[in-house]
Amino acid sequence: MTTYIFPASTAIESFRDAGYRDTSMALAELVDNSIQAEADNVRILAIEENVSVQRTVANVGSLAVYDDGHGMSPDVLEICLAFAQGTRLNTRSGIGRFGVGLPLASISQCKRVTVYSWQEGDCFTTYLDIDEVKKSKQQTTNEVEKCEIPGEILRHLDVPVKDHGSLIVWEDCDRLDLKRTQTLVRRMETSFCRIYRHFLDDDDTYGRQRDIRILIVKPDADVVESIKLLPNDPLYLMTPNNLPGFEDEATNEAYGEIQRIPVRFGNSGKKSMVEVRFSAIRQDIARWTRNADTASVVDHYKANTGISFVRAGREIDFGSFGYFNPQELKERYWGCEVRFGPELDELFGVTNNKQAVRDVDFIEREEVEQLHDGLSEDDIDFDHKIALRAELSKRFKIAHKAIRARIDSLAPETGRSVSGRKTDPAAQSAELAGQNFKNDPAKTKTKIEKDAVTPEEQDTKLKDMLIQEHGNDIPDNELDRMVEEIKATGVTITEKSWPGNQFYTIERPGEIMTIALNARHPFQVELYDKICKGPDTQEALAMNLFLLAAARAEDELWDDRSQETLEEFREKWGGWIKKLLTQLNNS
Structure with missing residues (x-):
């Protein structure tokens, strides 16, 4: 047979x-x-x-x-x-x-x-x-x-x-x-x-x-x-291109020399070259606020915030990969491209449908040294993939720090700092709403339950939340600053992922009322991300204030029966939003 x-x-x-x-x-x-x-x-x-x-x-x-x-x-x-x-x-x-x-x-x-x-x-x-x-x-x-x-x-x-x-x-x-x-x-x-x-x-x-x-x-x-089709270049060095109003000129400038990393692959000891290129925005192009005149440039750069991995001229993957926090405004105004040949497919973890690279995330030097303690490149236990990640991480970290400093120097002297979390509309709206909530004497579920969590436990929960949302490469001093900022307002909006119909839920790490948005729900992709993941705009602030007001209303309905009803309401509401948005896309 x-x-x-x-x-x-x-x-x-x-x-x-x-x-x-x-x-x-x-x-x-x-x-x-x-x-x-x-x-x-x-x-x-x-x-x-x-x-x-x-x-x-x-x-x-x-x-x-x-x-x-x-x-x-x-x-x-x-x-x-x-x-x-x-x-x-x-x-x-x-x-x-x-x-x-x-x-x-x-x-x-x-x-x-x-x-x-x-x-x-x-x-x-x-x-x-x-x-x-x-x-x-x-x-x-x-x-x-x-x-x-x-x-x-x-x-x-x-x-x-x-x-x-x-x-x-x-x-x-x-x-x-x-x-x-x-x-x-x-x-x-x-x-x-x-x-x-x-x-x-x-x-x-x-x-x-x-x-x-x-x-x-x-x-x-x-x-x-x-x-x-016109090229959409996240380095903004190509001509022609599809950046509205600048189709025939480069709006970034190459930053530093092309970095070439020799990488060993296979069992024969052969080496191939990985190239890393950086660019930074021209001062006359940078847009620090979004309005009718700047929206096309701001939105285009926003959509190209990330590192591009390019194999034989064709982009395979694009994202932050734990190297930086893509929510910060300044991060959209530089570009990074990593070029490699097909002979390095295994090292970069290229999938057979050419949609992703795998296991190239940022890695600290200390972790690499522990893994390679006492080993040389010729040892059979030497991990060449880890070595590649380490070299990419080291070079990116150095260049990224210098580019961020340059972008800071381009920003206008007045207004909010482009490096602080205050450029995030979620944080700005939380600051505005938080002061109003604190001054309101109404009894809330957050106030009732706050003593169940110690200040130390609260800080730990907030740090875990921030790391989960932004990646584990946030420096400790920056993490402490972000925690203190959240504590000062008493409310925050974060992003998580869970199955089901609810597009948001309310969590209470201590005395902080937290709105967690569901990244799996179409509300996140089709509405929230498009409106709110950008610079300080009235639309973004309005959307976040809308959510904070809903959460505060729920917080004031603090008894168990009301909370159960609200939980059921969120489930049904989210289910209808999911159904209608899906139908909208497929109609």
């Missing part, structure tokens, strides 16, 4: 849960293939479906990716939809390699994927249909057949079709994270402009420029909307 390690008819449904963050990241796998195929032009087609006349918005019916790369021969086409059968599994060059991108990304979003590819005008096609695989218990790929170049879809292109290229079509798209065309396209544009920035700018040194566009194909019409 033949036993398959992966019985396709049952395993393929499990493979659909591949872990792609969203439709954009799944499509990125196809764009990677186009770049690897040396395409000059890449087009992502969002083909709208017919909708009833009553609807005021259009939905995506199918998606396609076209490129004019070198195309695939029939023997390559035969394995392109088989899992782990890629032609570059053992190759350490370019942005491809893993051999799972095309099939895995496709079935994570749709039930049927069709691939067309042609060389010297000869076109061949194959497909993968999930329903067919499950129904017939299919174990092998479908045959490759010769066909005509698919003109029905390609007629929508804005460039001539060459005698070589490929077209991938996703049909029966049942797992798109967003169905509404404009919303999906907006997310795709946001993702691709940063991921592929080195292939979109006018400098071919690190990634040859390609023309990548999103085409929206209207139903029952020959109307096609074209969106050309």
Whole structure:
């Protein structure tokens, strides 16, 4: 009896849960293939479906990716939809390699994927249909057949079709994270402009420029909307770029020399070079308050607060990784990019869907010295990944301190300090509300329960809360200062994560009334983060005061029966907000 390690008819449904963050990241796998195929032009087609006349918005019916790369021969086409059968599994060059991108990304979003590819005008096609695989218990790929170049879809292109290229079509798209065309396209544009920035700018040194566009194909019409992707560079050194009002100039300046770190990999003792680049904002560009005139720049920089890890010209991951507190205003006005080659995939923990690096978080030198006590690079127990993290952490810490000092020098003399927590709207609103609450004699649950926690326990709870929210790299003196500031106001807003419908809850570490916002709830992402995670604005202050007022009202209804009712109310309210926001995104 033949036993398959992966019985396709049952395993393929499990493979659909591949872990792609969203439709954009799944499509990125196809764009990677186009770049690897040396395409000059890449087009992502969002083909709208017919909708009833009553609807005021259009939905995506199918998606396609076209490129004019070198195309695939029939023997390559035969394995392109088989899992782990890629032609570059053992190759350490370019942005491809893993051999799972095309099939895995496709079935994570749709039930049927069709691939067309042609060389010297000869076109061949194959497909993968999930329903067919499950129904017939299919174990092998479908045959490759010769066909005509698919003109029905390609007629929508804005460039001539060459005698070589490929077209991938996703049909029966049942797992798109967003169905509404404009919303999906907006997310795709946001993702691709940063991921592929080195292939979109006018400098071919690190990634040859390609023309990548999103085409929206209207139903029952020959109307096609074209969106050309411009680079979104978190270092703000590229031209052109998509920063509103500054599309043709760099708004940051390179800071310091490019730092090159030799890194050993594998068992052969070979070394590769990791490059770390920094930039800082120009003084004439920095915006210290958000208003109608500055909002576009402030919001753009805010969305690019982080460290970018770039593999072979393509961004893999972006975030703070415990290196800094992204909530501070000054942190958005510098950039850091870490470049590495595919040969270092294991050291950087690159996932096979190229969505993340793993275990590259900030690490203190003391911890490294303990792990490597008495070991040299040649010892078998020497951890080269830890050594890489240590070197990145050391170099970042030095450069970060100097850049922050420079940004401080750019800030205006008047107004609040850009380095203090007072730039956080949550802290500003807490200061305003806290004084009013303290002067109000009303009996509250916080006042009733405050003596159950000693001052020492309260400080410990507050420090734990701050570390959980901002990371464990906060210096002790800064942590003490933040605790004292919270104690001075008596209220604070923090962020946690828990399952369920409640988007906020109230905690009472001693005499501090604390609103904890649920990071898993769509309220956090769709409303609170967009409004409040930025500089001092009236909208952010109003949102936080709204939450603080609700918490204070609950605090004054201190008896057990009222508290139980309020708990149930928050559960139902949060459930409705979750349902309605989800429906809004998918409508």
